[in-house]
Amino acid sequence: MASVVFGRFSPYNTFVHRLDPRNKIFMVILLMVMIFLRIGNWSTTYILCGVYLLFLIIIMLIAKISFLELFKSLKSMWFLVLFIFAIYVFLPATVEIKETGHVAFYINTYPIYWESFLQSGYIIFRLIMMIALMMLLTSTTTPMNLTYAFEWYMSPLKVIKFPTHEIAMTLSIALRFIPTLLDETERIQKAQASRGVDFNKGGLFKRFKAIVSLIIPLFISAIDRSEQLADAMEARGFDPKMKRTRYRILKFHLRDLISLLFVLILFAGVLTLFIFDKNGYPIDILNFFFNIKTKF
Amino acid sequence: MSIKVDNLFYTYMANSNQETPALKGVSLNIDNNSFVGILGATGSGKSTLIQTFNALLLPTCGTVTVDEFKVSSEKKKNKSIKELRKHLSLVFQFPEYQLFEETVEKDVAFGLKNFGYKNEDALKKAHEALLQVGLDESYFTRSPFDLSGGEKRRVAIAGIIAIDPDILVLDEPTAGLDPVGCQSIMKLVKNMFDNGKTIIVVTHDMEMVMEYCQKVFVVKEGQIIFEGSPNALFSVANEEDYAIEIPPLFLLADRLKKAGKNIDINKIHTSSDLIKELKEKRHG
Incomplete structure (x- = not known):
């Protein structure tokens, strides 16, 4: 049987399955945006990634999605992952990395930066998270419900006679x-x-x-x-x-309201951190909580 | 060639949360040059069973032995699958859906070429097979998609018999055909049987079973629940839950016998058999 990248609907009746599909689509979009906001230095970014991953694992456990299934759909991506890794590590680094980066080692006289590794790791992480979130959506929502939700989102276009x-x-x-x-x-x-x-x-x-x-x-x-x-x-x-x-x-339903509020609060928190970070208040979690100073 | 199935298990989507067992320990023997029917309700596992015969499905557990070929759960051990498929061919339900070539003869020759025949030899054998299924020269260069349903099916069956397998497995060969189409297909199959082939049919058509099959297997929930001659099956079918419909001809013969007529039910396969039996017994 051909492997489908985004999982088939898995017929359970968990909390996640029962959520309103419109709400689910909206929350997935919020979470995706959240994952794409890079905050602070590398150590902070990676700590936040860990938090997102933990969050995702908890939702997947609630939704009874098998991790095996996720790995199966990731298996077809290994070439892309390798490609991203090679591009980021071996191609000449960006100006920013050249100015502030730390050299890991030299190939002849060509410098390879630690930051390139971190960058490619971050991109691969985001890719995996995107796939996992899409899978979460498609395997907990029937295709019918997904299309109803899309139709609902398109309904404003009816005003201009768009055949929604x-x-x-x-x-x-x-x-x-x-x-x-x-x-x-x-x-x-x-x-x-x-x-x-x-x-x-x-x-x-x-x-x-x-x-x-x-x-x-x-x-x-x-x-x-x-x-x-x-x-x-x-x-x-x-x-x-x-x-x-x-x-x-x-x-x-009420459960939609609760979950939406939860995701919104999370999103708002991350967004606030992001705005602070970009406006001259760099966020460094290790330094702030544990007083550890790192060079990354 | 004979088939030996030994304690066969098959599970769809094994090791997942949607695993569904289809075969649960099937064992059976099919002798060389026999005409065998496989019966059972929809979803009983008949189609799964026949697909393990030529290794389209590999059993979860157990083995299928077709002469020197062995089909088991280990992929590496099943080396000569292609050779096996040359000797044991499967005609799927609605085989007309497998046609794809531009002309009828090319489509029939397609299978032969896959099994290593040269282009000309393949075409020659294809023509023979087409004549055998009752399609004359005028059909050879026509597009298979312009033909009627019955003709399409005959082309598809020609594509299989051209390969000249020793065992022919047919999944509901007469489904959706008109009575004339049914008869011509069954005549063709009977002809192949008379030429020494082993025939296995999966069907719901009990009159056909009564007329042609020597032996039947009834499958229920992935297990064989009956094995024997068709008439033996019909005479116990009322008491057991076999999900089959007893053909009117058998009921008639049975009634006649119960009404005191001296007839041998096991000899009756067609209406003319019954008439013959009645005539003989009247004079005798």
């Missing part, structure tokens, strides 16, 4: 068919394997042919399916221009 409902409908149909198409792919793959196709071996031409034998039937069945679906919708009186009522209505 049609777009949401298209999106939800597309999402609905992802698992179906995956199953279909698997089925056709097996059928072709019975005809002697080897999807993992052979030269370029053979592999190309193998892929063609998979893609064409897949397209045909997808087109067939969409025709059938359109007919079925029409038979039930679907009209894209009509105003519709809804079976599931999104509600903002």
Whole structure:
């Protein structure tokens, strides 16, 4: 089965699963922004990263998301991680690092800075956090609820006659068919394997042919399916221009308010620190709390 | 070629929170040149079972032995999978969905080329297979997508029989076809059986089972719950929960026998068998 980067919905009923999807999207965006605010010197940045990571782990435990699943989706990223690392460490450092940085070692006479390592580590950390947050969102919210939430966010655009409902409908149909198409792919793959196709071996031409034998039937069945679906919708009186009522209505509960307040307070705190830091009051947690002076 | 399945287990999405066992300790033997039916309700595990036969699914535990080929849970040990697939072919349900080439003959030859046939030999064998399924020369260069449902299915089946496997496994070969289409497909399968092939069909069509199968296996919740001849199955099906429908012909024969007619139920596979039996017993 093809590995999907952002996890499939995991059918539990935890606190995180029950949250309003609109609220969840908003909170995820806030947390993402928060992660991108770099505060203070390197030691402070890394301590805050540790705090974010702890926070994320706690939420993941509450939402019953398996860490194995996260690692699986990260596994496909290892090349990107290596690439980022190489670029940051071996390419000439920025002016800022050159002026204030500390040299770790020299390759011949080419200096490699400690700061480059720290920088690449920070970027990789942010990447992982982004993926983990996206996974948190997609594996605790059904695709249907996600599209409802998107539609709600787009609703102001209705004023300028933007077809929000049609777009949401298209999106939800597309999402609905992802698992179906995956199953279909698997089925056709097996059928072709019975005809002697080897999807993992052979030269370029053979592999190309193998892929063609998979893609064409897949397209045909997808087109067939969409025709059938359109007919079925029409038979039930679907009209894209009509105003519709809804079976599931999104509600903002007390738990949404509590979690939103919590995230907002966290965000506000981090934002305050950030503003202080950028306006001449450098934040140094190690120095402030423990009186330890570091060079990073 | 014969198949021996030994204590087979298969679990979908093993080691995850959505793990679902599909086969729970299946053991069975299928003899060379036999016509076998695999029956059971939807979701009983029949399709999973047949997919382990040519190593499309590797068992979680247990083995499948097809002559000298062995399919087990260890990937490294299953070296000659491709060779196995040449000898044991699987026709999936709605095989018309696997067509993709520009012409019918190319599509049928595709499998052969994968198994190492030269282009010309492959086309020659493809033509033979197409004639065998009842599609004449006028079809060879047509696009498979312009054909009717029944014709498409015959092309897809031709693509498999062209490979000339020793064992042919068919997953609901007659589903969604009209009666004439059904009959022509089953005649074709019977013909292959008469030529010494081993045939395994998964089906819900009990009349077909009664007419063609020598032996049936009933699968329920991942286990074999019945093994024997079709007529033996039908005569106990009322008492057990096998989720099958007894064919009218069998019911009729059974009633006649209970009403005092001296007929041998085990000999009856088609309506003409029944008529013959009745005639013989009247004169005899």
